[in-house]
Amino acid sequence: MESAYSGPEPCNLTKQSVMQLAESVARQLEYKPGTPMPPIVEQMGGKIIFQNFWDLDSTMDGSIQIDGVGDFKIYLGRSSSHERDRFTIAHEIGHYILHFLYPLKILKQDQRPLKVARYGSGRTESEAHWFAAAFLMPESAFRNVFFENDGDPMAIAKHFDVSVSAAKIRADSLGLTGELVH
Numbered sequence: 001m002e003s004a005y006s007g008p009e010p011c012n013l014t015k016q017s018v019m020q021l022a023e024s025v026a027r028q029l030e031y032k033p034g035t036p037m038p039p040i041v042e043q044m045g046g047k048i049i050f051q052n053f054w055d056l057d058s059t060m061d062g063s064i065q066i067d068g069v070g071d072f073k074i075y076l077g078r079s080s081s082h083e084r085d086r087f088t089i090a091h092e093i094g095h096y097i098l099h100f101l102y103p104l105k106i107l108k109q110d111q112r113p114l115k116v117a118r119y120g121s122g123r124t125e126s127e128a129h130w131f132a133a134a135f136l137m138p139e140s141a142f143r144n145v146f147f148e149n150d151g152d153p154m155a156i157a158k159h160f161d162v163s164v165s166a167a168k169i170r171a172d173s174l175g176l177t178g179e180l181v182h
Helices: 015-028 038-043 053-059 082-106 123-136 139-148 153-160 164-173
Strands: 046-051 062-068 071-077 114-117
Touching (some): 046 082, 071 082, 082 114, 082 123, 139 164, 153 164
Parallel strands (some): 046 071
Antiparallel strands (some): 062 071
C-alpha cells in the first residue's frame, strides 16, 4: 500500500536565496532574535509534540509531518537542550516553507502531504539548515552582535538563544571564523 506521505524534494534555491527567504519569513512573522519558537509555530498553524526518547522511532518516523497548508506537526524529543530545540524547530519550519509551501505556492505543483525523516541527509537537509541559521541569526544582526561582542561565541550564542556550535557555524558561513575569540 502506498504511503499517503511523500518525502521532501530539494527546492534547489541557492544558499543565498534560501537565507534571504528565511530572513523574509522571520520578518513577516515578526520574529526577533531570541523570541520563543512555539508561538511562531502556532502562528503558522503548526503544533509541537514532545516525545520521550524511547518513543521517537516507534511513534513517528519523521521530525515534521505536513498534512496541508497551516496543518503540520513538529516532533521533538524531551531530552534535547532548549537551544537545540530552537534550531530544530527553525529547521523543520524550513522544510515546511522550502519543501511544501514553495513547490505549492511558487512553483504551482500539486503537493501531497509530506513527512521528513529524522536524521536525514542530502540537499533537502542542507537547505533546511541554511534556512534555520538565517531565520534564527539574520546576517545583519549576526554581524552586529558578532563585532559588538568581539567575536565571543558564547555571548553571540546567548544573544540569539542558540548553541555555541550553531553560533560558530554561522560565523564560519559568513566568513567571520578568523575573527572568533577562542
